[in-house]
Amino acid sequence: MLSHKAKYALKALLYLAEQDENHISKTIEIADGANIPKKFLEQILLDLKRGRFVSSKQGKFGGYYLIKSKNDITLAEIHRLFDGAIALLPCASLNFYERCLDCKTEEECSLRHGLMIIRDETLKAMQNITIASLIKK
Amino acid sequence: MLSHKAKYALKALLYLAEQDENHISKTIEIADGANIPKKFLEQILLDLKRGRFVSSKQGKFGGYYLIKSKNDITLAEIHRLFDGAIALLPCASLNFYERCLDCKTEEECSLRHGLMIIRDETLKAMQNITIASLIKK
DNA sequence: TATAAAATCTATCAATTTGGTAGGGTTTTG
């Protein structure tokens, strides 16, 4: 399941993607528009900034705007930024690999291979869902 | 990600599936064989019993055994039993549906459609991974 | 240059979930 953070991040990105080009959105605008608690959204926007999905302008008339095309922001990326690995176990993960400590055999646990298949399928599907694809209902 | 409980459940089922037909496995056997804390495993085996994947015989020389074919136990079922919904949000779930409360539009949230696509793909993949498929390495 | 508006930073917090452990019951045999 997605965390609220990841869900809010997607909704915030959707909101930004729907604005006119060159429009800068204040946090409070996004919060109201996408129904997200404002203070919580602040943190999320900072995370999205660190992830280089958005950028911001400080001071009066500042706010946030997309710096990545809505066609290039995928669900997979947002999932990884906020919720981590897409695989079902760390030992089957590409980006968050960790060896399973409870596996007796050296490199392979009995589940790893199957979970890597799942990961590949899920990842492929998640890479196809972009912010742009979510907009056109 | 899978919880430890789901992971241990899969390993326990794998252990049971690898035993000779008609063999009954004591909890302690499974715990040692699959490297699972014994007391924790007890709870998991009870859950698997309630889920009708295994059955048990009490008393001396009792233990656990599969009552469902290893070809018919899928990752999807185990995920649902221990970790719940396969979908990324409740509003996109088949078995654990809940309406999203933070969505303004009545029935549809902006994410729902995309997440239902992911759910279908993931579910399909998870239904293809069975205990039997995990055994043949 | 003062001020208002906005992002940014740091801390805190309550509730829930997770990953167990403890300590017994209860049931079924040898």
Place this chain on the structure above:
DNA sequence: CAAAACCCTACCAAATTGATAGATTTTATA
């Protein structure tokens, strides 16, 4: 009848989650 095993209920510490609060910095402009 006692041992072996399942079965049940409670508890617990640590981590995570979903926020909230308050102070600080940055910027535009009157």
